Amino acid sequence: MKYITLFLIIALGTTQVSAQADIEQLKKHITYLASDDLEGRGTACEGERKAAEYLVKWFKKYKLSPKGDGGSFLQKFEFREPDPTNPHGFDTLSPKTVSHNVVAYLDNSAEHSVIIGAHYDHLGKGERAGSLSAEAKGKIHNGADDNASGTAGLLELARYYATNKAKEPYNFLFIAFSAEEMGLLGSKAFCERPGIDFKKVHLMINMDMIGRLDTANPRITVSGTGTSPQLQSLLIALQPKSFAVRPDSSGMGPSDHTSFYLKDIPVLHFFTGIHSDYHKPGDDAEKINYQGEKEVLDYMIIVTDSLLQLPKLAFTPTRNSTTGNAPRFKVTLGVIPDYAYQGEGIKLDGVTEGKPAQKAGIRKDDIILEIGNFPTPNIMDYMKALSQFKKGDQVKVKLKRSEELMEISIEF
Numbered sequence: 042m043k044y045i046t047l048f049l050i051i052a053l054g055t056t057q058v059s060a061q062a063d064i065e066q067l068k069k070h071i072t073y074l075a076s077d078d079l080e081g082r083g084t085a086c087e088g089e090r091k092a093a094e095y096l097v098k099w100f101k102k103y104k105l106s107p108k109g110d111g112g113s114f115l116q117k118f119e120f121r122e123p124d125p126t127n128p129h130g131f132d133t134l135s136p137k138t139v140s141h142n143v144v145a146y147l148d149n150s151a152e153h154s155v156i157i158g159a160h161y162d163h164l165g166k167g168e169r170a171g172s173l174s175a176e177a178k179g180k181i182h183n184g185a186d187d188n189a190s191g192t193a194g195l196l197e198l199a200r201y202y203a204t205n206k207a208k209e210p211y212n213f214l215f216i217a218f219s220a221e222e223m224g225l226l227g228s229k230a231f232c233e234r235p236g237i238d239f240k241k242v243h244l245m246i247n248m249d250m251i252g253r254l255d256t257a258n259p260r261i262t263v264s265g266t267g268t269s270p271q272l273q274s275l276l277i278a279l280q281p282k283s284f285a286v287r288p289d290s291s292g293m294g295p296s297d298h299t300s301f302y303l304k305d306i307p308v309l310h311f312f313t314g315i316h317s318d319y320h321k322p323g324d325d326a327e328k329i330n331y332q333g334e335k336e337v338l339d340y341m342i343i344v345t346d347s348l349l350q351l352p353k354l355a356f357t358p359t360r361n362s363t364t365g366n367a368p369r370f371k372v373t374l375g376v377i378p379d380y381a382y383q384g385e386g387i388k389l390d391g392v393t394e395g396k397p398a399q400k401a402g403i404r405k406d407d408i409i410l411e412i413g414n415f416p417t418p419n420i421m422d423y424m425k426a427l428s429q430f431k432k433g434d435q436v437k438v439k440l441k442r443s444e445e446l447m448e449i450s451i452e453f
């Protein structure tokens with residue numbers, strides 16, 4: 042078969058106007074996954090187990106094949122809990138915790154496959170680290186946007202590709218990851234034991250927080266656009282009227298696509314942006330922009346359909362890959378970076394009460410330019426800078442507030 046050119050594919054892509062993702066389905070999935078009954082889907086907790094059961098029920102309904110352990114949809118993995126006395130060590134005395142990814146397969150008898158994933162765990166009742174709420178313990182963190190929205194998106198894409206009339210020229214592997222909030226543990230475990238030949242994977246598509254498309258300034262960030270030569274131009278060419286698409290070339294970021302990128306697989310990660318309920322108990326189902334999420338998913342379908350017309354994508358490493366694994370931290374500043382910010386420096390979407398940044402007077406909308414003489418033009422350099430310090434260190438932070446340059450002393 043001869044492959045048609047990118048130009049033609051784009052022309053075909055834009056002619057597809059039929060509605061694909063279903064708002065009622067999205068509402069049903071997110072309302073259930075983010076209900077108090079599931080207690081915030083804490084990794085390896087009862088509520089997360091119920092969410093896994095729910096996913097299996099729908100995967101079965103769509104007649105997908107199980108791709109977990111021993112003919113089931115569940116892939117088991119084990120990990121050590123973080124050491125409560127040292128946030129960067131592991132508790133080697135307690136027994137290992139067991140958790141599960143949920144994996145389903147749509148066999149189109151094709152040579153190559155597309156992997157579509159989203160994490161389904163969240164912060165539970167704030168028993169482990171990760172909450173940005175001042176008094177997190179005991180409060181249910183429903184995680185409607187993070188990441189019931191992506192999990193519902195995964196189910197909708199599974200429904201679309203399993204029930205549409207077309208037989209696509211690629212197979213699909215649909216996977217819901219556990220333990221993302223504990224450091225991408227589920228996706229790392231899957232990548233060590235994928236049950237599918239990674240040399241035959243076209244690309245991996247990740248969704249993490251796609252439920253809060255801003256109505257005043259509708260835009261999404263798509264990361265990983267530099268991980269294969271054709272991705273960026275295709276994403277921009279297919280950009281819909283209803284929102285702007287901001288490409289971010291890096292294959293490394295704070296979600297599960299990173300695990301696949303590190304295995305030399307092209308990745309795309311879809312994200313509607315950070316908000317004030319991020320990692321707090323207020324991330325609830327009624328705050329989701331369902332119409333917006335549907336539009337994001339319809340765009341993802343058009344992009345995916347276009348990518349299905351191309352031969353297996355070549356992998357290209359992106360600018361952040363030279364550092365290998367992400368740096369390790371002994372300290373935290375207690376800020377929420379705006380990952381969609383395109384300018385120089387780290388723009389803050391929020392600061393956590395009681396943490397060093399807030400104590401020193403750093404505020405939302407400040408732009409951090411330097412920490413202790415380490416410039417922070419982007420997230421990766423910011424992380425590298427942070428990894429240089431230990432608790433008790435006193436450093437100067439250079440930042441921009443409105444148009445004013447300032448220097449603030451902080452203590453880690």
Ligand SMILES: [Zn+2]
Nearest residue numbers: 187188249250
């Ligand atoms: Zn997430």
